[in-house]
Amino acid sequence: MKILTPKQTRELDQFTIDHEPIASIDLMERAAQKCMDWIISNIDASSYYIFCGTGNNGGDGLAITRMLDPFPYNKKAFLIHFSDKLSKDAKLNYKHLKKTDAACLSQIDFLEDIDFNQIEPDAIIIDAIFGSGLNRPVEGLAKLVIEKINELPNKVISIDIPSGLMAEYDESYAGSPAIIKADITLTFQTPKLSFLLPENSQFVGHWHVLDIGLLAEYIEEQKETHVLVEKDYITSIYKHRLQHSHKGNYGHALLIAGCYGKMGAAILASKGCLKAGVGLLTVHVPHWGYNIIQSSVPEAMASIDRSEMIFTEFPELNGFNAIAIGPGLNKKKNSVVAFENMLSKIEHHSLVVDADGLNILSENKHLLNKLPQQTILTPHPKEFERLAGSWKNDMHRLKILKDFCQQYQVITVLKGAYTVTCMPDGRCYFNTTGNPGMATAGSGDVLTGIILALLAQNYPPDKAATLAVYLHGKAGDKALLQESKESLIASDIIRNLGNAFKSLN
Ligand SMILES: NC(=O)C1=CN([C@@H]2O[C@H](COP(=O)(O)OP(=O)(O)OC[C@H]3O[C@@H](n4cnc5c(N)ncnc54)[C@H](OP(=O)(O)O)[C@@H]3O)[C@@H](O)[C@H]2O)[C@@H](O)CC1
Ligand SMILES: Nc1ncnc2c1ncn2[C@@H]1O[C@H](COP(=O)(O)OP(=O)(O)O)[C@@H](O)[C@H]1O
Ligand SMILES: [K+]
Numbered sequence: 001m002k003i004l005t006p007k008q009t010r011e012l013d014q015f016t017i018d019h020e021p022i023a024s025i026d027l028m029e030r031a032a033q034k035c036m037d038w039i040i041s042n043i044d045a046s047s048y049y050i051f052c053g054t055g056n057n058g059g060d061g062l063a064i065t066r067m068l069d070p071f072p073y074n075k076k077a078f079l080i081h082f083s084d085k086l087s088k089d090a091k092l093n094y095k096h097l098k099k100t101d102a103a104c105l106s107q108i109d110f111l112e113d114i115d116f117n118q119i120e121p122d123a124i125i126i127d128a129i130f131g132s133g134l135n136r137p138v139e140g141l142a143k144l145v146i147e148k149i150n151e152l153p154n155k156v157i158s159i160d161i162p163s164g165l166m167a168e169y170d171e172s173y174a175g176s177p178a179i180i181k182a183d184i185t186l187t188f189q190t191p192k193l194s195f196l197l198p199e200n201s202q203f204v205g206h207w208h209v210l211d212i213g214l215l216a217e218y219i220e221e222q223k224e225t226h227v228l229v230e231k232d233y234i235t236s237i238y239k240h241r242l243q244h245s246h247k248g249n250y251g252h253a254l255l256i257a258g259c260y261g262k263m264g265a266a267i268l269a270s271k272g273c274l275k276a277g278v279g280l281l282t283v284h285v286p287h288w289g290y291n292i293i294q295s296s297v298p299e300a301m302a303s304i305d306r307s308e309m310i311f312t313e314f315p316e317l318n319g320f321n322a323i324a325i326g327p328g329l330n331k332k333k334n335s336v337v338a339f340e341n342m343l344s345k346i347e348h349h350s351l352v353v354d355a356d357g358l359n360i361l362s363e364n365k366h367l368l369n370k371l372p373q374q375t376i377l378t379p380h381p382k383e384f385e386r387l388a389g390s391w392k393n394d395m396h397r398l399k400i401l402k403d404f405c406q407q408y409q410v411i412t413v414l415k416g417a418y419t420v421t422c423m424p425d426g427r428c429y430f431n432t433t434g435n436p437g438m439a440t441a442g443s444g445d446v447l448t449g450i451i452l453a454l455l456a457q458n459y460p461p462d463k464a465a466t467l468a469v470y471l472h473g474k475a476g477d478k479a480l481l482q483e484s485k486e487s488l489i490a491s492d493i494i495r496n497l498g499n500a501f502k503s504l505n
Contacts, residue, residue, distance in 0.1 A: 032063035047123035059090035061128025171396035250279030251456025265328025272449025326357025433473025442490030
């Protein structure tokens with residue numbers, strides 16, 4: 001699903017109004033009805049307090065209040081009068097609600113006009129103060145109301161976007177002084193970019209996209225800049241195995257991993273790779289790790305370093321079509337030299353760099369220029385900061401990520417919730433699978449193994465990265481059916497890779 005900018009969202013609304021065609025007031029009615037349908041199906045409450053602004057978001061809130069009328073709920077709508085400029089459609093809905101139930105509607109000029117004590121703790125608050133039209137930090141009356149709502153124990157449902165949050169912002173934006181902390185956000189047609197950034201999860205809560213019938217024609221024409229990766233996209237890139245295939249069809253991968261004390265990383269990445277369908281896997285380990293890898297991963301072949309403890313050399317690269325380097329490596333000088341040598345020998349191979357491979361790059365930045373085009377880097381945020389520098393806010397981090405990928409022509413998988421895979425041309429793919437149980441030692445090593453396996457199977461690097469990230473998260477979600485978020489460990493992700501692949505069929 002494409003994520004649209006605020007400008008594109010406005011254009012999409014207008015395109016739908018012009019081409020469906022539909023009057024804007026009817027579109028608002030449709031949006032409000034979709035919210036109502038969702039609320040009635042999912043929420044069990046007897047009282048609703050609807051806080052409405054003066055723009056079209058407030059118009060949605062006023063329409064929702066009217067639609068609650070046939071139901072046996074207590075309801076009260078507050079028009080937060082922070083501006084005299086009521087939008088045309090908000091005005092129509094204001095009049096309409098006055099006719100339906102004038103008593104439930106109050107205009108609020110001062111915070112004291114609202115008796116917050118009357119709001120029962122189990123009542124639902126609907127936040128329709130600001131939507132996508134917010135264009136500056138919230139001040140004055142609206143700020144006071146938002147702060148007060150955030151102090152209440154009530155469940156809050158935000159319409160379109162939590163009031164005070166912007167769909168997109170730049171690095172100079174230090175956050176609005178007041179933003180609604182929603183439990184649920186019901187957003188229209190496509191999610192907003194800000195929903196996917198860690199710093200905003202405290203405001204957005206669980207978000208749901210409601211299809212209000214805005215025209216797909218317009219969305220299809222837009223460039224794929226920010227994409228939410230869901231099952232339909234993944235099934236479109238997934239290649240089924242052919243009946244008459246043999247292991248030679250699925251590539252020969254080389255994994256360079258492990259050092260004294262960190263052989264576990266090599267084992268986890270190897271297993272992730274094998275369980276993601278590679279034909280053949282060779283693991284290059286220090287001498288000391290030979291017995292460990294052979295007995296823990298009998299399916300893999302071993303290539304043994306002359307060094308007892310660390311990575312100092314690599315096997316002949318001909319014969320491998322994909323290489324991963326980094327899990328459980330180390331950053332000693334001899335390893336850096338071997339890494340640099342290897343980069344100079346790479347020709348047609350696809351490459352993944354993780355963990356200490358990334359730390360070597362951070363400490364030897366000239367090596368970034370030697371990476372083959374479309375190399376996949378898989379940093380967690382700390383590793384990315386070491387690679388590319390620090391950021392002022394998460395939207396700025398996204399900009400740094402795009403600049404970095406464009407400068408070095410690499411693909412970067414920035415890990416976390418909504419892992420973002422950024423392409424050399426700056427396109428960003430946000431993953432939707434995975435859970436906090438995956439924040440556990442070795443989980444990233446498994447991902448490296450999966451990416452390696454898909455590269456060896458000849459997936460183009462951009463598709464290998466997005467598919468691997470999706471499958472890794474899906475395996476984590478499947479693991480959660482038997483485990484808790486605390487008990488889930490990296491081996492559980494490996495064990496559930498089969499279930500993750502099956503979910504694509
Ligand atoms: N278009 C459609 O077809 C559909 C739209 N829909 C709904 O419309 C919503 C977008 O509506 P919107 O554009 O009217 O913006 P909204 O956020 O309600 O109001 C902002 C207003 O407040 C003002 N303002 C801004 N910042 C401010 C601040 N800090 N402090 C004080 N004032 C501030 C600003 O005016 P300004 O003062 O800048 O002139 C603006 O007029 C969207 O989220 C969705 O819910 C749905 O019904 C589906 C169909
Ligand atoms: N809250 C979360 N939601 C979804 N995925 C997560 C979450 N926390 C961590 N993960 C995933 O778990 C993996 C952790 O990787 P990493 O930090 O490199 O771990 P390690 O270095 O221990 O192997 C990443 O793929 C990341 O996306
Ligand atoms: K809102």
